[in-house]
Amino acid sequence: xxxxxxxxxxxxxxxxxxxxxxxxxxxxxxxxxxxxxxxxxxxxxxxxxxxxxxxxxxxxxxxxxxxxxxxxxxxxxxxxxxxxxxxxxxxxxxxxxxx
Amino acid sequence: xxxxxxxxxxxxxxxxxxxxxxxxxxxxxxxxxxxxxxxxxxxxxxxxxxxxxxxxxxxxxxxxxxxxxxxxxxxxxxxxxxxxxxxxxxxxxxxxxxxxxxxxxxxxxxxxxxxxxxxxxxxxxxxxxxxxxxxxxxxxxxxxxxxxxxxxxxxxxxxxxxxxxxxxxxxxxxxxxxxxxxxxxxxxxxxxxxxxxxxxxxxxxxxxxxxxxxxxxxxxxxxxxxxxxxxxxxxxxxxxxxxxxxxxxxxxxxxxxxxxxxxxxxxxxxxxxxxxxxxxxxxxxxxxxxxxxxxxxxxxxxxxxxxxxxxxxxxxxxxxxxxxxxxxxxxxxxxxxxxxxxxxxxxxxxxxxxxxxxxxxxxxxxxxxxxxxxxxxxxxxxxxxxxxxxxxxxxxxxxxxxxxxxxxxxxxxxxxxxxxxxxxxxxxxxxxxxxxxxxxxxxxxx
Numbered sequence: 398x399x400x401x402x403x404x405x406x407x408x409x410x411x412x413x414x415x416x417x418x419x420x421x422x423x424x425x426x427x428x429x430x431x432x433x434x435x436x437x438x439x440x441x442x443x444x445x446x447x448x449x450x451x452x453x454x455x456x457x458x459x460x461x462x463x464x465x466x467x468x469x470x471x472x473x474x475x476x477x478x479x480x481x482x483x484x485x486x487x488x489x490x491x492x493x494x495x496x
Numbered sequence: 497x498x499x500x501x502x503x504x505x506x507x508x509x510x511x512x513x514x515x516x517x518x519x520x521x522x523x524x525x526x527x528x529x530x531x532x533x534x535x536x537x538x539x540x541x542x543x544x545x546x547x548x549x550x551x552x553x554x555x556x557x558x559x560x561x562x563x564x565x566x567x568x569x570x571x572x573x574x575x576x577x578x579x580x581x582x583x584x585x586x587x588x589x590x591x592x593x594x595x596x597x598x599x600x601x602x603x604x605x606x607x608x609x610x611x612x613x614x615x616x617x618x619x620x621x622x623x624x625x626x627x628x629x630x631x632x633x634x635x636x637x638x639x640x641x642x643x644x645x646x647x648x649x650x651x652x653x654x655x656x657x658x659x660x661x662x663x664x665x666x667x668x669x670x671x672x673x674x675x676x677x678x679x680x681x682x683x684x685x686x687x688x689x690x691x692x693x694x695x696x697x698x699x700x701x702x703x704x705x706x707x708x709x710x711x712x713x714x715x716x717x718x719x720x721x722x723x724x725x726x727x728x729x730x731x732x733x734x735x736x737x738x739x740x741x742x743x744x745x746x747x748x749x750x751x752x753x754x755x756x757x758x759x760x761x762x763x764x765x766x767x768x769x770x771x772x773x774x775x776x777x778x779x780x781x782x783x784x785x786x787x788x789x790x791x792x793x794x795x796x797x798x799x800x801x802x803x804x805x806x807x808x809x810x811x812x813x814x815x816x817x818x819x820x821x822x823x824x825x826x827x828x829x830x831x832x833x834x835x836x837x838x839x840x841x842x843x844x845x846x847x848x849x850x851x852x853x854x855x856x857x858x859x860x861x862x863x864x865x866x867x868x869x870x871x872x873x874x875x876x877x878x879x880x881x882x883x884x885x886x887x888x889x890x891x892x893x894x895x896x897x898x899x900x901x902x903x904x905x906x907x908x909x910x911x912x913x914x915x916x917x918x919x920x921x922x923x924x925x926x927x928x929x930x931x932x933x934x935x936x937x938x939x940x941x942x
Contacts, residue, residue, distance in 0.1 A: 405714065461757055463761050
């Protein structure tokens with residue numbers, strides 16, 4: 398299955414840093430997300446977009462993970478050449494990961 | 497126990513107006529705040545002020561206030577907004593003039609400023625810029641604005657002096673919502689648990705509809721009722737900082753623990769330390785509970801002592817970006833699109849166009865996502881986009897021109913060419929001592 402089947406997501410931006418949440422619809426799936434969606438998996442998935450370090454924060458009581466991806470927005474929102482300068486659509490891309 | 501109802505009237509400068517008016521008519525509000533100042537908007541506003549000293553406030557101020565002022569007056573709702581941008585003083589005058597013309601009496605309008613530190617930048621030449629790790633004096637590009645993210649001080653002072661309408665320059669977004677809580681409940685600003693709770697309230701409200709089902713819909717999985725009628729959020733706060741998130745009954749959208757969770761994590765990094773001018777908020781233990789249709793109870797936010805620095809956002813003239821796009825469709829369209837991109841690259845080299853970075857996207861294939869390992873199905877249509885960052889405007893113009901000339905010189909069947917050039921004002925950040933900044937407030941009454 399894809400992450401899309403069991404989780405939802407939203408992206409935020411600050412400068413050249415993108416943060417992408419991953420929230421289980423059913424909190425019972427949180428352990429599975431924690432196990433499968435590691436920093437390494439996310440780094441590999443976004444490797445042609447994200448050039449910097451990826452960090453993962455856990456919010457177990459909300460069934461949520463927060464991935465903070467550095468050097469992810471083509472130099473930052475103001476000067477990026479990307480069509481989606483804010484990286485708003487990266488959330489949907491995360492949900493395309495097969496687990 | 498005393499309760500306060502705060503609404504969010506805008507999540508960004510150009511947001512919808514009707515949901516704000518609906519809140520003011522039916523939300524039983526005490527306060528409404530409008531967050532309308534994105535990171536570099538103030539730099540652009542500063543340029544407008546240079547051209548005309550009476551401008552430099554938010555361009556939609558009059559549009560919003562025409563409807564907001566009569567409702568604020570009638571329903572005794574206090575209004576707080578950062579629509580003052582680079583010129584809160586002028587915004588106060590505009591609002592007063594409008595109120596007078598409408599015949600509204602007994603309104604006290606305050607302007608909060610002191611955030612503009614452009615004239616003091618010489619003191620910070622050696623301060624490190626976050627974005628490039630170099631001293632400010634080495635920033636590549638003319639600095640045109642420097643504004644501190646101020647905390648709640650100025651707004652609280654204005655409220656203490658009886659202001660009904662408050663327009664600010666740059667303050668932190670949560671401050672627009674935290675300030676009335678501090679004033680109304682008499683919260684101690686050194687009680688960081690309460691500051692953390694109030695900061696979460698601000699954080700959940702500052703993006704308007706993003707907590708009430710906006711930016712949320714996923715047809716079939718996350719359904720949103722009448723998103724065209726989306727209601728904006730209301731937070732009802734008790735004196736001890738407990739609160740619920742809701743919206744006007746019957747409006748579109750929804751408020752659930754899921755909409756709140758998405759918005760809480762939006763634009764935060766480490767949930768244990770969300771830095772603001774008024775505290776370091778800690779959202780790591782926050783819980784959301786659905787307690788009724790479109791009513792969510794929120795618990796668990798807290799905070800720690802604020803830092804002794806404040807963030808300054810500098811706007812500087814960075815570069816130009818030139819862009820061009822053209823579409824291809826039907827059999828073999830991706831091959832024609834790739835040839836089109838190659839032609840543009842060759843032409844830019846032949847005509848000696850200088851750029852720092854060039855980006856080619858095939859919209860429909862890899863326009864927003866890049867994954868070089870992925871195989872894509874042949875699309876039925878594809879749009880080529882060429883974008884480049886240049887030092888000169890002339891070079892930026894050539895990017896779109898070379899895409900446009902594909903009409904008569906490029907592969908078969910290219911259509912819908914567009915082009916654009918933008919002068920880019922970028923943002924850099926530094927930290928300065930908190931004590932260097934003092935909020936100032938002016939008042940006018942009608």
